[in-house]
Amino acid sequence: MQSYNLNHLRELEAESIFIIREVAAQFERPVLLFSGGKDSIVMSHLAVKAFRPAKLPFPLLHIDTGHNFPETIEFRDGLVEKIGARLVVGSVQESIDSGRATEETGPNASRNIIQTVTLLDTMEKYSFDAALGGGRRDEEKARAKERFFSHRDSFGQWDPKNQRPELWNLFNGRKIQGEHFRVFPLSNWTEMDVWQYILLEQIEIPSLYFAHQRECVNRKGVWLAKSDYIQLLDGEKWETKQIRFRTIGDMSCTGATISDATTIEDIIKEVAAARSTERGTRADDKRSETAMEDRKKEGYF
Amino acid sequence: MSKIKDNGYLDMELLRFTTAGSVDDGKSTLIGRLLYDSKSIFEDQLESIQISSINRGFEHVNLALLTDGLRAERDQGITIDVAYRYFATPKRKFIIADTPGHVQYTRNMVTGASTANLAIILVDSRKGIVEQTKRHAFIASLLGIPHIIICVNKMDLIDYSESVFEKIKSDLQGFASKLHIRDMQFIPISALHGDNVVDKSKNMPWYGGPTLMYLLETIHIGSDLNLIDCRFPVQYVIRPQSDKYHDYRGYAGRIAGGVFRTGDKVMVLPSGFTTYIKEIDGAEGKVDYAFAPMSVTMRLENELDVSRGDMIVRENNVPEVSQDIDIMVCWMSPKKINVNGKYAIKHTTRDARCIVKNVLYKININTLHRLQDDKEVGMNDIARISLRTTQPFFFDKYKLNRITGSVILIDEATNDTVGAGMIL
Numbered sequence: 035m036q037s038y039n040l041n042h043l044r045e046l047e048a049e050s051i052f053i054i055r056e057v058a059a060q061f062e063r064p065v066l067l068f069s070g071g072k073d074s075i076v077m078s079h080l081a082v083k084a085f086r087p088a089k090l091p092f093p094l095l096h097i098d099t100g101h102n103f104p105e106t107i108e109f110r111d112g113l114v115e116k117i118g119a120r121l122v123v124g125s126v127q128e129s130i131d132s133g134r135a136t137e138e139t140g141p142n143a144s145r146n147i148i149q150t151v152t153l154l155d156t157m158e159k160y161s162f163d164a165a166l167g168g169g170r171r172d173e174e175k176a177r178a179k180e181r182f183f184s185h186r187d188s189f190g191q192w193d194p195k196n197q198r199p200e201l202w203n204l205f206n207g208r209k210i211q212g213e214h215f216r217v218f219p220l221s222n223w224t225e226m227d228v229w230q231y232i233l234l235e236q237i238e239i240p241s242l243y244f245a246h247q248r249e250c251v252n253r254k255g256v257w258l259a260k261s262d263y264i265q266l267l268d269g270e271k272w273e274t275k276q277i278r279f280r281t282i283g284d285m286s287c288t289g290a291t292i293s294d295a296t297t298i299e300d301i302i303k304e305v306a307a308a309r310s311t312e313r314g315t316r317a318d319d320k321r322s323e324t325a326m327e328d329r330k331k332e333g334y335f
Numbered sequence: 336m337s338k339i340k341d342n343g344y345l346d347m348e349l350l351r352f353t354t355a356g357s358v359d360d361g362k363s364t365l366i367g368r369l370l371y372d373s374k375s376i377f378e379d380q381l382e383s384i385q386i387s388s389i390n391r392g393f394e395h396v397n398l399a400l401l402t403d404g405l406r407a408e409r410d411q412g413i414t415i416d417v418a419y420r421y422f423a424t425p426k427r428k429f430i431i432a433d434t435p436g437h438v439q440y441t442r443n444m445v446t447g448a449s450t451a452n453l454a455i456i457l458v459d460s461r462k463g464i465v466e467q468t469k470r471h472a473f474i475a476s477l478l479g480i481p482h483i484i485i486c487v488n489k490m491d492l493i494d495y496s497e498s499v500f501e502k503i504k505s506d507l508q509g510f511a512s513k514l515h516i517r518d519m520q521f522i523p524i525s526a527l528h529g530d531n532v533v534d535k536s537k538n539m540p541w542y543g544g545p546t547l548m549y550l551l552e553t554i555h556i557g558s559d560l561n562l563i564d565c566r567f568p569v570q571y572v573i574r575p576q577s578d579k580y581h582d583y584r585g586y587a588g589r590i591a592g593g594v595f596r597t598g599d600k601v602m603v604l605p606s607g608f609t610t611y612i613k614e615i616d617g618a619e620g621k622v623d624y625a626f627a628p629m630s631v632t633m634r635l636e637n638e639l640d641v642s643r644g645d646m647i648v649r650e651n652n653v654p655e656v657s658q659d660i661d662i663m664v665c666w667m668s669p670k671k672i673n674v675n676g677k678y679a680i681k682h683t684t685r686d687a688r689c690i691v692k693n694v695l696y697k698i699n700i701n702t703l704h705r706l707q708d709d710k711e712v713g714m715n716d717i718a719r720i721s722l723r724t725t726q727p728f729f730f731d732k733y734k735l736n737r738i739t740g741s742v743i744l745i746d747e748a749t750n751d752t753v754g755a756g757m758i759l
Contacts, residue, residue: 044619048630052589202449
């Protein structure tokens, strides 16, 4: 008896591949945003499937904050070589040096917000008209209202109250010169789906996601890894802990969780039992109730 | 595949549903309840809405704050846009398209309904059937949602009265008899207290039916897609341009209907040429057969000129081919429909332009009467219109296939999506 049912992961996969192909068909100069995190790794995995045996019809774009984990850069370069993709790097340091962006100061300084400047400048420089991102609707409440095809005006801004309705599988990517789209093929995936898919497909991910010993400081309940970008405050001290990262962003704002998960199966068990969201360890989201929406309106990912 | 069998949790079904209700029907509370009881709400989210609730001076933790994420929504206490929520039980993964109840945002319900297997419509037991309820039932049937669950909410406020529930049920069944609804069920609930949401209510022993969660977990959705009529809209042509794959030409797309097998004789539209399927490359590699809704790449035996917007079908089962199409349109723009006006139109992977030839009638969604004298079609109106397209479309009636039977109209000046059309 042949089966005509797809399980949830295969159905999500089919949907995402459809969206990725639609971007290649509808836009002239698309690009895939690659952060080195698990979502963008899954995105590149799906993109390879969408076009094989041909190579990706678009480059990967990494917005380099200069505050990356060294493991992330190493992993990025290995992956780019393996899939034979073209890599474009937008440097936040250059945006700061050229006066386009101003570095935050203070103990909680982060380059998270000024990444937007570099992203928009890089999109303009290469005339990219669509940026594929790994954003998911379950990540954050403002993202829950995001479309697959998210229209941005020529300033890169998102207008959440005036979004195009999105019906069936008909995606309207029409735009005027200078405008662009952010496209989110993983919109319907949850953190759990991503991990289950990584297991199902045996996708390689950076070692940072697995439990390891690292020097950290506990700041307001968030474990931050020791790096040149973190300065100790009064009363704080470095402690060696067995940790792993649930998300990978900047070293300055990505918190770690205490964990002994050393395999994908362990991670799935941990995620299933988790009592806080993965972004619960992200200092950048804790700034205000609508921090994500406010950043997105300005052109954030 | 053996891996999937070893790990049961990798093999769940996906159910997409939409929720609709009028203002204050307790829709957000119900969703909050489903998320909370299925342990999909995390401590940091709960903590964050507890703080927000206190800041806003609410007596109870307001679960609606979980779904109303935008600043304007939190300030005004209303839901503006479709919000998507996710939860899973050991049996299924669920995607909720939570659509706002305000009249002016009806287009959002159409949006949420367009991809749903199931619709939950909330009715406030104290108010009974209101205009919005009828509108929601009508839209759900118009959009061909296979299953509809009517949740009669706030039963706690009417002393869990069986007679009130039965009255609402028979009122709505009377209205729904005029609609095409395959499967409609009624459940008395209290979203606030959890009666009949996940656990059976102790307050309503007279109700012998399933709880909402049980129904969501068990309702049969396997037959919701058309697996009879083979339709493969070509989305993208893969040509590697490398020495190794010099002659490779693959047609990529998502199967919109039916089952395709290697060796099948197929016809390519619009050319009408026939050939055989040489190879099907699925997401997991080469497969012998593929079915809707898989994304695959097909290779054909003969070198034919096939491009995006073409459709691969079976020779003895072809869709309708025409430039004249009648649709039921839901209008989504504050700018009224322009009769004799031109619009861009999208159908499967085909882009074209069209002219609106005629408005045949508008529908009064409360009485379902056809208004033949009122041809002004504005925001949230539903009307039957005739189109002529600049090139032939290959389509099926929406009733038969939601993918090959749907179109969107786009304003060429603003690029906004202004109409959602279902082919009649």
